[in-house]
Amino acid sequence: MIQFPVRFRVRQIGIDGNTMGPSRILLCEEPGRFLIGKSEEADVPLTGDAVSRRHLSLLLDTHDVRVRDESSTNGTYVNGTRVDEVVLAVGDQISIPGWLLELLAPADSPATVTRIAGVAVDESLVSRLIMTDDDTPPPPRRTFPDAEFDGKEMVSIEALRASGHPVEETRFCAVGGGLGSFVWVDHLRCYGVPASDIRAIGTEEVCYQTYKRYCKNSQIPDHERLRSNSLSRPDNIWGFPGYAMREVGKGIGVKGIFQVFGEPTLAESYTPRAGDVFESLDIEAKRIGWSEMFIKAQVLGLRKTSDGRYAVAFKLWGGEASGMARNRYLIADVVHLSTGYPATRFVEDFQTFITNHPDNRAQVANAYEPHDQIYVEAERRGGPVQVVVRGRGIVASRIIQRLHEARKKNPGIRILHSMRSPLGPRDGAIFRKARRLVRNNVEIQPFNWPKSCWGGDLRVEYERAGEEDRGIMLGQLGGTTTAERSDWIAIMDRGAEEGWYRAVYGNISAFQPIPSPGPDQPDGVQISIDTVEGNVERLNADYLIDCTGLIADIRRAPLLADLLDTYHLPRNHAWRMQDGRAVRGAPSGLRASNDFEIEGLRNGNGRVYAAGTITTGGPYLAVDSFLGLQYSALRSVDHLVTERHHKVRDLGPLRSFGGWCRWMVGARP
């Protein structure tokens, strides 16, 4: 007698013959015939070029379990022997190209388990957790859009409509809904594409919400200045008038006017206030009708369609729809991907500490996560408070400025600035004949790239370079720098002089919690630093603020990971010089053409473009800057104009001037 459910372990086999990914358990609950193959009608759909549409059947009745080959092209094998039809025994292995199915022994079902250790336990059984042998956790269960998308490179619109989920159509779809999407949509609107032909999908209604949150968390409130150029205006494709002119118009005093007209040689580079940027984005969003185009939803997948377009699967967030009714498909001719940074960087020691000591989570923070309570607590305590700031980028500078402000309330606050190694005045990065300025162990540069990377000779040189040369230039011109701000330099100089600021050099190797010294006193953190001299220095601190930044690994974004796996998209790589030759490093962004098209996703006349950090290592250096987003939008929309497939009209000088006049008076494009 066969005991149901009959269970098979299903494993995917890679080209090297090893198993890939997690194993899955196939449960056949009752007698019957189960078709396995690539066909959509198959009970168990398996993917692979060598799997036939109808490959084999599992025939289950109360007496035996059999396997029958359904005249497949590449055959069905049981324990290594090709078979037509055969009865299976427990442990038999069925192999077809790329897959292995193993008949498992029957599980003890609730009906058969009557006693464990002599005690009746039937009624207590709530559930059974099926385990896999490998460490990889099982993939999340998702019926949408996996039923239509999983394992398919191409889907038909008819199949999507047949799924019962609403299917809408549009011409242009921006995926992400953040600043990158906004700038692209703004370009389309200024080029004359009506709002009714565009959809932007994202989880936050305001396009700068994520950016602003990162600013706020890293202690840049609205009245503080960003590290961006006056003419880099994500709300104005012409860039004129810049933020500086606007600020002059509001009245910024003689010193401010001198800075605007004297920068960058006679005065420090001008940078706009965060709040001004957000306010101007609000105005432009209203002008172009962003709210009419925006869909608040989470994008779950993207596939090519058989008619040369793209299907975007998304789940509505909020609104009246609930449950499965939130799942939708949007069919678009052109898709733009700009999903931003997928995570904040938790370096290994930081991750280990928060995993092992969750109770001490309030003592350590990444600068991009909310951590205002650290300043409030340090200000309130009145006694000595030691804060370790790790990193030497711009975020670290701003955090040190914030701690300096906190010292006005609690002069007992001391700052330990942790850096890997000291940097002398002659240690700044060198690019050809230029060397970066170094002050207080920190490399200084007005913006995060030399200015000619945006629109000057370095942009042209970089665009023309091959992958390897691009990677080398990226390494030489990038790196960690902070802005040229005399107040930040003065804070560090004064702190070192007065003894409340000290730089410590070496790699942080471990953190350990220190128990609370007394009632109403928070716990501390002991930080071990492997110093440059080879010693271990142990520092006791009250807080650690880690300023090591954001993660750009596109594999951390589920949507992009799915695209990489489904379409085997090529990626850019980091490069570094070693012993005089270029060595390829870790993969970085999606490979894009000079027009920011992801050519691996081309589908007839359909086009997919990308922007922002997901194109790192691609055709432009400063991809994640305001001007970088504008540049990529300009190139991709110009590409659409040149190709003439999608009825986007050229923005010649006259139309452009007209468009700018409309922008100036706030008229809808």
Place this chain on the structure above:
Amino acid sequence: MSEEVELSIRNAGSGAVLLAAQTLRLPIEIGRFGAANVGRISAGDGRIVHFGEGFGTLSRQHLTIAAGPGSGIVVTDMSSNGVSQVGQAGAAVPLGHGGTVRMSPGAMRIFETVGLQVTVCAPKEAQVDAIGQPLHLVYDSSSTGRLKALDFDGVSIALVENGAEVLMRRRKGTAMAALEAARAEGAACLLMIGPDGAGGITAICGQGGEVAHNRRMMEADEVAAMDHLDTVEIRGQLLRIMSAEEGKGLSCTNTRCRQLNPYLPGENCRYCGQRLGDGISYWVHS
């Protein structure tokens, strides 16, 4: 720690409502903006609320409200023209530039400044009723493919090793008593989750090196107090503890993490830093 605050603004002279009560995410900044001196509130989730214009005497950064240490919130005067707290007797006490007021959960305070009256209410902390446990165990049912939620009213859930499988079994009584009983019967109990007898829920590890609580591996006989959004992982399967009162959580999509976070789609995972916007939402109804 409080994450939101309720705030309203009136004209101090006429009493006219300039901003009806709004629930806003911390930290909050109140100030003026732009050439028209627009009154503007900037919330922690990036939301911006305007409350009229012509506030020339309001500083750019006038008043901030941030989460305080522990529970409660802290209001700080950052203005040039000063902020006063209105006492119960109607007397106004100036905070002074950089001065702060701490507000405990549930407290309401009124602040007056440059002709504005700002009312701030710190949210009340969730009260967990010891009678009728609101915490549930939420898990993916392998047989149905759906989420299931189990309550802990007077029962514990045992995770018992059975060959390649782990069986989830209900047992009466507190977690400690149920674990002792299971061990006395010879069952290989990997984990017992259930009432601690004092109104809370605990997880007791049966065998070391098998179970992780919030990503940290537990030792044998280690007891961990369970709270809303805690997770326990056992051989790749994740069980989530959720409160029916809080209702909702977002699961991290990083396959190495998968922890449950508060339902704040714009934030990043507090365990690994992954953006939660792509996360899977979990919820449990009472």
